[in-house]
Amino acid sequence: xxxxxxxxxxxxxxxxxxxxxxxxxxxxxxxxxxxxxxxxxxxxxxxxxxxxxxxxxxxxxxxxxxxxxxxxxxxxxxxxxxxxxxxxxxxxxxxxxxxxxxxxxxxxxxxxxxxxxxxxxxxxxxxxxxxxxxxxxxxxxxxxxxxxxxxxxxxxxxxxxxxxxxxxxxxxxxxxxxxxxxxxxxxxxxxxxxxxxxxxxxxxxxxxxxxxxxxxxxxxxxxxxxxxxxxxxxxxxxxxxxxxxxxxxxxxxxxxxxxxxxxxxxxxxxxxxxxxxxxxxxxxxxxxxxxxxxxxx
Amino acid sequence: xxxxxxxxxxxxxxxxxxxxxxxxxxxxxxxxxxxxxxxxxxxxxxxxxxxxxxxxxxxxxxxxxxxxxxxxxxxxxxxxxxxxxxxxxxxxxxxxxxxxxxxxxxxxxxxxxxxxxxxxxxxxxxxxxxxxxxxxxxxxxxxxxxxxxxxxxxxxxxxxxxxxxxxxxxxxxxxxxxxxxxxxxxxxxxxxxxxxxxxxxxxxxxxxxxxxxxxxxxxxxxxxxxxxxxxxxxxxxxxxxxxxxxxxxxxxxxxxxxxxxxxxxxxxxxxxxxxxxxxxxxx
Numbered sequence: 001x002x003x004x005x006x007x008x009x010x011x012x013x014x015x016x017x018x019x020x021x022x023x024x025x026x027x028x029x030x031x032x033x034x035x036x037x038x039x040x041x042x043x044x045x046x047x048x049x050x051x052x053x054x055x056x057x058x059x060x061x062x063x064x065x066x067x068x069x070x071x072x073x074x075x076x077x078x079x080x081x082x083x084x085x086x087x088x089x090x091x092x093x094x095x096x097x098x099x100x101x102x103x104x105x106x107x108x109x110x111x112x113x114x115x116x117x118x119x120x121x122x123x124x125x126x127x128x129x130x131x132x133x134x135x136x137x138x139x140x141x142x143x144x145x146x147x148x149x150x151x152x153x154x155x156x157x158x159x160x161x162x163x164x165x166x167x168x169x170x171x172x173x174x175x176x177x178x179x180x181x182x183x184x185x186x187x188x189x190x191x192x193x194x195x196x197x198x199x200x201x202x203x204x205x206x207x208x209x210x211x212x213x214x215x216x217x218x219x220x221x222x223x224x225x226x227x228x229x230x231x232x233x234x235x236x237x238x239x240x241x242x243x244x245x246x247x248x249x250x251x252x253x254x255x256x257x258x259x260x261x262x263x264x265x266x267x268x269x270x271x272x273x274x275x276x277x278x279x280x281x282x283x284x285x286x287x288x289x290x291x292x293x294x295x296x297x
Numbered sequence: 298x299x300x301x302x303x304x305x306x307x308x309x310x311x312x313x314x315x316x317x318x319x320x321x322x323x324x325x326x327x328x329x330x331x332x333x334x335x336x337x338x339x340x341x342x343x344x345x346x347x348x349x350x351x352x353x354x355x356x357x358x359x360x361x362x363x364x365x366x367x368x369x370x371x372x373x374x375x376x377x378x379x380x381x382x383x384x385x386x387x388x389x390x391x392x393x394x395x396x397x398x399x400x401x402x403x404x405x406x407x408x409x410x411x412x413x414x415x416x417x418x419x420x421x422x423x424x425x426x427x428x429x430x431x432x433x434x435x436x437x438x439x440x441x442x443x444x445x446x447x448x449x450x451x452x453x454x455x456x457x458x459x460x461x462x463x464x465x466x467x468x469x470x471x472x473x474x475x476x477x478x479x480x481x482x483x484x485x486x487x488x489x490x491x492x493x494x495x496x497x498x499x500x501x502x503x504x505x506x507x508x509x510x511x512x513x514x515x516x517x518x519x520x521x522x523x524x525x526x527x528x529x530x531x532x533x534x535x536x537x538x539x540x541x542x543x544x545x546x547x548x549x550x551x552x553x554x555x556x557x558x559x560x561x562x563x564x565x566x567x568x569x570x571x572x573x574x575x576x577x578x579x580x
Contacts (some may be wrong), residue, residue, distance in 0.1 A: 148443075
């Protein structure tokens with residue numbers, strides 16, 4: 001494993017010990033948020049590409065990887081609050097945020113609660129509760145089984161325990177929305193994610209991100225009444241959610257650009273890192289930080 | 298399972314190209330019992346002796362469960378109904394009453410529609426029916442998260458393997474009101490049955506056939522049943538909804554809820570369940 005490429009650091013913020021890596025010697029800060037069931041490892045290819053122009057910060061979200069696994073507080077409102085404490089701990093009071101999958105939920109919760117602290121938002125292969133995710137969860141209309149499974153309770157942990165690699169491999173290489181090129185992520189990478197899920201409390205924490213979706217739904221429905229003021233880039237993948245990410249974001253923001261990466265599944269940071277990094281860099285270059293008007297609170 | 302029940306005989310019936318396990322006993326008009334998931338004929342053990350005082354009782358293991366075969370296909374409810382009809386024919390019964398629980402209730406309804414000339418009365422115990430107007434909306438109910446999980450191909454078998462007891466015991470407990478009725482040793486019997494080669498897959502196939510079942514049932518309900526239908530559920534599960542549900546399929550529906558009862562009616566409230574069934578089938 002090329003973990004040497006990004007030596008982890010630790011930062012205590014509130015009651016959470018955050019594990020993260022940081023690249024780049026200057027430039028505006030961008031925080032990259034991974035999705036489920038992954039870790040900051042998902043950004044290993046993109047982080048380096050952005051580091052020449054940006055201060056790239058890549059944390060493991062609370063409950064994932066080497067970051068603390070708290071007993072509670074997995075609703076995205078709370079996760080975003082903890083992430084903001086982490087950013088402030090690094091001295092970053094205004095940031096660009098990029099979130100993939102559930103990381104997109106967290107990025108939205110951050111941007112919606114503290115819009116004056118988020119210069120730009122990049123929303124990748126994700127959909128938001130209250131604003132489109134319900135369709136992905138509706139099994140009678142082709143939605144995925146894993147929402148109900150992940151939310152079911154202790155039995156989910158019990159069935160996956162010891163079978164984490166099978167589980168991660170299933171999701172990353174599943175027929176529907178999985179990798180376009182099944183080998184673009186190596187077995188060693190799958191193993192890396194699986195081992196992260198094997199740590200005590202990891203499955204509980206990862207499923208807790210789903211079990212709090214009903215709370216997120218009601219938080220989002222309130223926040224969504226005020227459109228996000230900052231520029232937002234929504235990125236989909238043609239073998240993943242396609243245009244759904246942009247459709248979701250258009251319901252909660254007014255300054256939205258969309259892009260769809262071709263021949264790519266649900267994991268563009270790993271499957272199309274060059275294209276994703278270029279989309280992010282072009283977006284940030286066109287929408288420099290601090291140019292959007294201060295929001296009314 | 299091959300557990301013995303006094304006064305009943307185990308039979309292996311050749312029905313088409315599958316073997317169907319039947320447990321048969323009693324005297325009187327024939328009554329076939331169709332179990333649900335994750336169970337076998339054994340779910341009826343507490344009420345079979347009472348029913349057998351008035352009926353020739355035939356408790357089957359469905360294709361995919363217990364000691365019946367687990368072939369690669371044929372798990373839609375019409376096919377499972379054909380197995381039951383074939384088993385009754387092998388036993389020499391051309392007209393019979395039907396009682397099904399859970400998945401078995403879906404099979405019972407399918408049997409009533411596909412063999413109208415043979416089925417005299419049908420009792421439907423605690424289950425949602427494919428073809429019901431709320432069938433698709435029901436998938437959003439957190440209590441049926443397992444529908445989608447079971448419908449997923451291959452992966453559930455891998456996740457359940459070796460953990461049949463953990464899965465089955467959680468499944469029972471989450472849907473039980475009278476926990477005294479299902480002690481660990483009883484749950485263990487079902488878990489061990491599921492652990493037999495092919496049985497985990499067999500039971501999951503019943504769910505994978507739901508799209509076919511729903512399409513079939515929508516077709517069937519255009520000509521509602523005219524035979525009497527008993528729709529009965531636990532008051533803590535399907536009881537409050539089940540009569541209105543079945544009225545979409547039949548003109549003569551009675552029933553309602555059994556008190557202080559979850560999903561496992563013949564085990565949680567055997568006396569009340571047997572009483573309701575005997576009254577219905579005696580009419």
